[in-house]
Amino acid sequence: MESAKAGGVHMVDEIACPDCAETIKAEAKVCRFCGLRLSDQAATSGPAPSSVDKDSPRQAHVWKNVAAVIAIGFVVSVLIYLQVYEGDKSKSYVDSSLIEAGQSAVARQLSDPASAQYRNFSTAGDCLTGEINAKNRLGGYVGFQDFLYDPRTKAVYLDVGLPETGLPFDLWKEQMNEHTAFIDKRTNCSRRA
Structure with a gap:
């Protein structure tokens, strides 16, 4: 620690922070390393645990982190609840005869139906x-691809999916048109209900 003599009185220019033990100026109100607030008595008389402000920025930062973790936990638990409990309610029952008819129609278009x-x-x-x-x-x-079976027309539509990048433009355009046509057919089925 450095010291200076002023008028024959020995004054301490620097002290150790009571929280992080870094050297700070004696006149400091807040430690520049850890953010601890020091009262006037602590700055002049050296470290005294009773003179430390209990609501230091470090403690406030910890409480903010705790609150953030609790808030995130709450949001995640609500999302899980909605997915598990509310998601089951939105699933519609699919008639087994419709599934059998759809599988039969799709199988007729395959090279290896089995x-x-x-x-x-x-x-x-x-x-x-x-x-x-x-x-x-x-x-x-x-690989799995989407299909659509229309029981009114007995037609089956297979989705080729989105085209890959790097294809020649004509091929890319053809695949994009097929994918768009599939989406349109599915939308039209949904509107008929």
Whole structure:
């Protein structure tokens, strides 16, 4: 610590912060390292635990973090509740005869109908939607893709999905048009209900 003599009286220019032990000016009201507020008595007489302000910025920061964690926990629990309990109510019952008719119609368009794997059945108006994965002519599974079965026309529509980047423009445009047509057909089914 540095010291200076002023009029024969020995004064301390710097003191150690009672919280972080860093050296600070004796006249300091707040520690520049940890943000601890010091009362006038602590700044002149050295560290005294009883003279430390209980509501230091560090403690306020901790309480803000605790409040933020509690708020985030509350929001997450509400979202989980809505997903688990409210989500089940919005799922519609899909008639098993509609599923069988849809699977039969989709199977007629496949090169290997026995390999078909179905999932995520739902209804769009009076139409059946879902996902199908089946083997191609080379014997490999192509991956799940959306399908739509219209019981009125007995037609099946397969979604090619969004086109990949890097395709030649003509191919990209063709795939985008097929995907858009699929979305339009699903929308039309939903409107009919």
